[in-house]
Amino acid sequence: MTSSEGSPEVTETAAFKLPRDRPTPFDPPAGLAGLREITRLSYTDGHQGWLVTGYALVREVMADPRFSARAELQHMPFGPAGPRQPAPPGMFLSTDPPEHTRYRRLLTGEFTVRRMRLLTERIEQIAREHLDAMERQGPPADLVESFAAPIPAVVICELLGVPEDERGRFLAHAVTLTRGDRPQEEMMAAVTAMVAHMRELVAARRARPGDDVLSGLTRSDLTDEELANIGFMLLGAGLDTTANMIALGAFLLLCRPDELAVVRADPGHTDQLVEELLRYLAITPFLVRTALEDVELGGEPVRAGETVTLSIASANRDPARFPDPDRFDPLRPAGGHVGFGHGVHQCLGQQLARAEMRAAFPALLARLPSLRLAVEPEQVPLRTDTPIYGVRALPVTWE
Template identity: 35%
Template structure:
């Protein structure tokens, strides 16, 4: 990779050994790594080193992220030799089976176009609106059960994870008796030490479940996919891949965002007070929390052509890592970006990505976050953290999150 020629008197680009190194550690639960600001100061598109020493481009600017993510030269081909790996754990997914598992999220057009068209009907606003009453009912029951059981709890264990797992199970049509196992399989998938085995186990489970649904159909989204196979519009291999994508689209990131949303609002009591005073603010507050928290640390691409952007030249074959948490704090797009403001016009945040690979489960995630937060704070008005924020254990894995959320009331 090369940068455009520097203007006279401009310092030369640093040698690769002196480049900042990824990944960078997030220390505050609701702020990106402090080093991201230093990266942006170097340029909205700048060079960094991966953990293995390879140089890649890091994109921190909001406008540059939108432009590049929608650029036709951006490829998600994980098997390109220069495809970036933001964290070491992702190297475990460089296997043929993992390529099959990640078919939808790691394919380029035209194959990706067909796959997304096949699966998008499962996540329409109409579909999600149809299950919203059940999400509200489940959230209310979990909150009431938590309060009835005592005066303190780990909110992750008794509210957040059960809610997200039950919603996903209901949406997909997972049998009730399998839901504990299903929850375990899906959360193991985001443990860097278990990611390969967990993905394989989850795929095997879904394969067996889909076979059963061919003879005993239900009413979930997986049953809709089985119907497409019977009609000849999908084949068996595609069916399993799509089932896995439906799981990926609705689990860990949503759970982590709910948990961190609770913590963030408890740490910003003036914002929480405004939400309690005016429930009409919740919808916008959800978007602001998505921007503010931005849990996915790095989205990878490889360029299939030379691109001029942000004062640099990205060469064909160069790796690119999008640091969307940094782009969501770009002051060129958001005034006072490091402040939480539930009144902010935040519709252009990048927490779901941008372009053809934008998160397919975003409609579901928005509804779950809205219902989970609104219900919890309505039914447990005296909720508080049971431990200082800096003593709460966090997870630095594939998706940033909390390992626990001790609360009391």
């Protein structure tokens, strides 16, 4: 095990507890920087598992079939301590092969690079339309509500074939599920409503197929329950993650005038900017896997049944992989980050997320050259209690 000056000493009998407090809105939680291998970790329910922070070991676990993503095997470092249930049919993110493989193969046929390229023009149009609306309304504005959230919301609704007149109620429940600060009863009601909406949508797409992902999936052997759950999962994954990357990325740029000037001066490096934001910010702070058998990992004996938490934020700041990793460099060739995971569970919608970010940032910075925060940086409310990290609102203004 490793530690550094200022980091807690970790032993078998005194397990580390995963920290959540961040020294700045853009850096991993304090206490992780010196932990570059594998460390004993204490979980909410008392389980004694492991924390992996190094880039190489994180990728090793993600690629090793001896580590399971099944929901019912996992212990969580945060949140309620109760037992977890198996994933419902279609919720393949929390399953293993061969079940995961079956779903993944069907979805891969819909989320092709070609399809994402064809979507680029439409995404750019959506970004322009929301910037038009922002300008008509005038400053100040909440960039989350006015720009960052609507872009992926419209895109994922169109991909799923949600009729325009139904998107309001559809997205209202999705937003409730992503907030993390709602009462449990309200969250469960939103889940029930969303699944009901998805069932209605599946029935509509079966009756009148269109050129959308859900219609394409109705031609497979998937049941209505599987299709509804897949749609539910895709909506949540496609909405919250990209919205927070756009908002948190804009927050970072507005706090870094020197780097922002570099981005404005050379918009031809949008690809590098997007990859560096994905590396540097890592809005999914951690993933969990559980050992299916005894495994030696980083020189430590991980026993069958022990859960391993993978720190994505820390892995993406590993100096063994990224030179000067704590420096944000919008021109860095940042390929190889694990912001989208690795292995068979690597994010299916990563090309869509990239397309949305590549459209959003150039459009925003070109349209509003005087854009700036409308409050002090420390007044921006952060999402520290949700699985996806980001900002709850981003007040901005312009001339």
